[in-house]
Amino acid sequence: MNKQDLVNVVAEAADLPKAKAGDVLDAVFEAIEKALKNNTEVRLVGFGTFSTSSRKAGTGRNPRTGEEIAIPATTTVRFKAGKGLKDAVN
Incomplete structure (x- = not known):
């Protein structure tokens, strides 16, 4: 949809x-x-909760070259389904 x-x-x-x-x-x-x-949590009772989460900076590797790269810190959005939504899907 x-x-x-x-x-x-x-x-x-x-x-x-x-x-x-x-x-x-x-x-x-x-x-x-x-x-x-x-950074405010959004709770929709029976549906779910939207929140933010911080990811720390780190290092990774470029899979093609094997070169080390810096991965910056980011903020991500999380969603946790509520009981009503879980029950409706199951």
């Missing part, structure tokens, strides 16, 4: 025009993104 498919499903379920449903989804995604940028 891509974003347009999701917009169509939300528009149908909420009896909204597709443009309005798209605006709503964009607002939800922006709110989650903004919270994660501020």
Whole structure:
């Protein structure tokens, strides 16, 4: 399912025009993104939790040349499925 498919499903379920449903989804995604940028956890009870995690800098090897390379520290996004989502999938 891509974003347009999701917009169509939300528009149908909420009896909204597709443009309005798209605006709503964009607002939800922006709110989650903004919270994660501020290192704030986003909990959607029954669905799951979005959080950030820091990865330390390290070294690795280029598989072609064997040359050592520096891998910078990064922040990644984590998602942990909630009980309701797990139960729905199983």
